[in-house]
Amino acid sequence: MKDPELDLLLETLSIDSTWGLEKELAEFIADRMEGWGVDDVRLVESMPGRHSVGGRLRGTGGGKSLLLNGHLDTYEVSPDWTRDPFGPVVEDGKIYGAGIADMKAATTASLAVMRRIALSGSRPKGDVVFQGVSCHFEGGVGTRSLLEAGFTADGAICGEPTDNTIGTVHRGAAYLKITTYGKQAHTSAKELGLNAIETMEPILAGMRRLEGTMPYVVHPELPGGPNLNIGTIRGGTKHNQVPDRCEMTCDIRLLPSQDPYDVKLQAEQMIADLKAEDPRIEATVEFSDHWLSGPRLPYEIDKSSPISAAVAEAAVRAGAQPVYRGIQFWTDMVPLKQFGIPAVNIGPGTPPYSWADEWVELAKYREIIDIYAHAVNLWCN
Template sequence: MIDPDLQLLFDTLAIDSTWGRERELAEFMAEQMRSWGVDDVELVESAPGRPSVGGRIRGSGGGKSLILNGHLDIYETSPDWTRDPFSPEVESGRVYGAGIADMKAATTAALAVIRRIATSDERPRGDVIFQGVSCHFEGGVGTRSLLDAGFAADAAICGEPTDNTIGTVHRGAAYLKITTFGKQAHTSAKEMGLNAIETMEPVLAAMRELEGVMPYTPHPDLPGGPNLNIGTIHGGTKHNQVPDRCEMTCDIRLLPSQDPYDVKLQVEQMISSLKTTDPRIEATVDFSDHWLSGPRLPYEIDRSSDISTTVAAAVTATGTAPVYQGIQFWTDMVPLKQFGIPAVNIGPGTPPYSWADEWVELAKYRQIIDIYANSVNLWCK
């Protein structure tokens, strides 16, 4: 018989909550919290058919409140899995399961802490709030919907995978869509058309050059400059038609000194410069709809902030020295900040975060439960 904390992790890993299918997991977590006697439990529709789940343990009074935030949605599983992604198992000190690193281990750890408190004889003075959010990959839509529904607090801890190091700073991102325009024609009369794929070619080359010349201020916790990935390109309809449209999407990961709106302007200026030497180029630059659903702004909070020092003390109480490390990806600390809630991040899991045969060290899962529990004790008194 396995212990309740590991069983809870097995239960959440067995539920397929692939991006867009979060409902079953949200309903499972809501049912569990109600069975434990959590005071306020609510399913909040963050998007049609995609609920987030909030739970609140009301404090006895006079203490500060704390959110434990984790997302339910996971990425699609790779066909390279050598084991069943939704039949979790432990092997050689690792727990395997789809989405365990990003980020079911941390989300379940937060839920395990909620169970500890709700089923104990003592209540902290401040409220403890669980946020199990859907639509994270849309840019924190689930977190914002739970905050709008009243599941807010004085501070928050997010649990994105950082190998149980404390993250107080992370990169932002600009998801851009560039479209070049031409004129359709048949191959036999191609001189009467304008090939939008061909006019996209200098744009692609210029984007790769732009990655190395964007202005930014180096950050000691985030080595290197901005990173650019050209993710998709689509153009044309048939092999014998001159394409009148070509669309490219890219992801540019930014430093805290950079602003996504400024980066978009830099790309527009780059294309204007290209047009002076090749007047055939007609192009538009837009943020993708996926970015607009939740702008991926950079985040930073001072290490000396109250929530940061509290979490550091919570780590120390587990017998481990706290380690601070910058986060290369985006987190829901941004929407929390936009609601006036300071946050830090700490959770188990290592790069590449989502991969075939995904795993988390069992010891790190157990440690993060203790870190979250210690944080509640220290913060909420």
């Protein structure tokens, strides 16, 4: 017995769309939508060589439009896979494949809804818009490029992995790059130099203290305070040279009450206080280029908002219990909000999201298709 919606997922999983390689999957999706009779289908080059794909099913008129957003790019495959990451299989009620949780299952579910409507011969009153975006990991670059290309709507659903719970709030982030400056010298005359790695040491300790002291307001759906990860550190050129610079990058995950720009100022003040004690410290604090490509601001929308209520009712109609749960990571609901589009998130997949032998429950995949389909009927009619 044919199962076109499962087959569609197995096809998308078989295409390697690792971060930077989204074009083939975007072309596949565009070809499928055109074959089903989706009205407006377009590839958009979001960054050089990196394509997103948009599609629009025109409604009969008089209804609100709904946008279904999912990213195509996936993280690099772990070497710990015990099966072919691009040879998807179904075993014991689970579908295995690279990027299925983050987030090909949800993106393909949105595509399956486009297929259902296009082939049904019946259209809702409002338009239904599909966004398959590249460059998500650059901070929503693909979403913004599709919005700028005209693939907009009155409301939106993102499908990041939340185990089919509804997310109306998520953390933001500040990606900081801190550089210390010293003076190069040979080890045999190190007193003539200034070691930038050594002047970085108190800053590292200061950042760890800052994690526990920066102000925030507790959020009931996002337990805990801000959390900080020092991700990279680079300094020096040779073992026998006093390093003239050292660079550290960190990721600070924030609560909705916090502003990344304020956090940067707090880091600068911390370093200024250290410099008052040790004048040798010379350092700069910058946002990383990766953060600047799409600032990771926090997001929150009221649970009583029309789009949230519609998705909750859609879950009920699909036979699921609507559950609200805060999201610990960043989503493309931020660029959607910046374009005036209210959005909520719901999609299959559980932590840790990207891992060896990644899987999603087949039942959750089928459920999310039904939830998206009911959301279209409720919102667009």
